Amino acid sequence: MSRAEPSRRGSRHGRAGIRDVAAAAGVSITTVSDALNGKGRLPDATRRHVREVADRLGYRPSAAARTLRTGKSGLIGLTVTTYGDEPFTFTEFAYFAEMARAATSAALARGYALVILPATSRHDVWSNVALDGTVVIDPSDHDPVVSDLVRQGIPVVSDGRPAGTLPVTAWVDNDHEAAVLGILDHLAAAGARRIGLLTGTSTDTYTRLSTHAYLHWCERVGQDPVYEKYPAHDPCAGAVAADRLLARPDRPDAVYGLFDPNGTDLLAAARRYGLRVPDDLLLVCCSESTVYATTEPPITTLSLKPRRIGTAVVQLLIDAIEGLDSGRPVEQVIPTELIVRTSSQRRPPRTTVSPPRGPAV
């Protein structure tokens, strides 16, 4: 009999603990821990034996105990900004879904899991989960949650250039000014004389920078700005704003819409006013949705590359968590991609039915 029984009952409440494995394998808990984690100096025979016993007992290490001991939970937060009364809303469904997917994959590949945590969550939820770090999407000026996390020494990486002096560990964003200027130039090259903008009322970085770039461009080329704002989180307001934009006396002959649904909204509005796209109206919108490839006509879209952003954000965050970073804040710019389709070209591209290179085989 053992001189001091290590645990009062064999497996005291269902699940087997490390002590049970140690007892069953006839070794110490140190040996079990080392064998299972690939540490220590153990012969392969012992390692195999311990693993086998652990498997037989269905042993699962307690994540809580491990986290408590090591200080690492393997969890990273994904914080989304919130609007209105619903705990949170995706302004851009496809963008968020793609970004979250890429972020999850990237995190998983490095052994981390993602926790969805709206910024305005009840405070107790935030403090009830042990996070190794957090991704924040479009943090507002002086986000109290972010400040709090930073004060606790938890790495925070932002999707979207942080406003103000938010002290994030790193951030990833597109060059929104360049993207907007590129689109405006593209539309102008296609023959647009007066380019309108469909933009939002909120003050997030994306909306602010994009609108500013538009105004700047107008000033440079000497065009009067023609734009309509609407609350981007309200799905109905977009259709109304699109209508308003095309109902103006100084109706634009080209429009860029900053938000995902703007394309279909503008198309519907154009139909109501008898405007043909692209003949009477050139259209571009910022979207990750594939529906714009099959609308009538297909609509040119700007992709912000959410997959690349999601991946980059997580990589930077985990690097910071694991101390692989330089220690200095990192700023990473992801290029956008303009997917040119019929809606922004005066001369529709030749169909592939009759290739100009010669008779088909």
Place this chain on the structure above:
Amino acid sequence: MSRAEPSRRGSRHGRAGIRDVAAAAGVSITTVSDALNGKGRLPDATRRHVREVADRLGYRPSAAARTLRTGKSGLIGLTVTTYGDEPFTFTEFAYFAEMARAATSAALARGYALVILPATSRHDVWSNVALDGTVVIDPSDHDPVVSDLVRQGIPVVSDGRPAGTLPVTAWVDNDHEAAVLGILDHLAAAGARRIGLLTGTSTDTYTRLSTHAYLHWCERVGQDPVYEKYPAHDPCAGAVAADRLLARPDRPDAVYGLFDPNGTDLLAAARRYGLRVPDDLLLVCCSESTVYATTEPPITTLSLKPRRIGTAVVQLLIDAIEGLDSGRPVEQVIPTELIVRTSSQRRPPRTTVSPPRGPAV
């Protein structure tokens, strides 16, 4: 001086612990714990004092320690099925996004947070996070992860009726058979003579039940089935399948598409074949996307009500976690909603411009 200093160093590694608060407030850690958690028998003065000191020190209880002690982590998993090589894909962007959003909100409202965990994650990630329960979306026949969780006594609630004898705690689903039959009847009532189906090759419950209902309906009304299958996770295959369906010699005069992008794909294919919608072809597809309200023509869609499903799933799961459930498996059916638009009506609805009730005011 104190007779036995309670902790070797004041705050030994940055963050303040409960001991530091106790020392600073001049009480025991028991009192601190009770004061902060609203337990025990303490006068309000003490309670306030402790809370104040805790705030001043920026005390945040360790989630890991609490979890270890109480056995509850406040975390629930959201498991999504995976396809192909990417760690995971959303077959239905909008559905998943809505469902996840509702689930997150519902969880948060009850003090829980959601962890995204693809079913095929590296095993170490699964065992590295302490879950109080899990939501699984469309579990496959004998999902090893689900079995494992159930064996550990962790509640599992499924979105989608589980196939086989998967022993889930509860499940929530639509009545897919009834939904399909309703749509087919709707199309037949609108004058359809031969209704086609665009379906998937995968064996998940949704695809299986829907297809089966279609075949059953065909048999009942004496119509030859006209359907095309394609791998639903491949975004390009849908367009090809839509084309194939309309290219058949026994071309249907109405089509129901089981997946979100089918509407635009079918619309594009119809245009290629010179078919007018709804005059030559009636169209319905299952989608949560709002784009179908503004396509030309607007397309009738079936909504599976992902918000209600996400909420219901989480409520059932948390009830089970907190022991508020009956203990018996619960099966909850959420009704679907058919949003009738132009694409499935031979006579387009009268516009609101000239109401039939008489002269406008």
Place this chain on the structure above:
DNA sequence: ACTGTTGACAGAGACGTTTCTGCAAGTGGA
């Protein structure tokens, strides 16, 4: 004055890991 009760706290385990330190046995060289 004795007993029982209640209020207001303090002490001391657990919870289940990881890991630092330590010990005994074996190995090789001088």
Place this chain on the structure above:
DNA sequence: TCCACTTGCAGAAACGTCTCTGTCAACAGT
């Protein structure tokens, strides 16, 4: 033979919280 070093493992101390079980004073009832 002795010393230094390595190998293979065991002991025990954290990690930070919650909570069961006291303890001590005050007080009421008889």
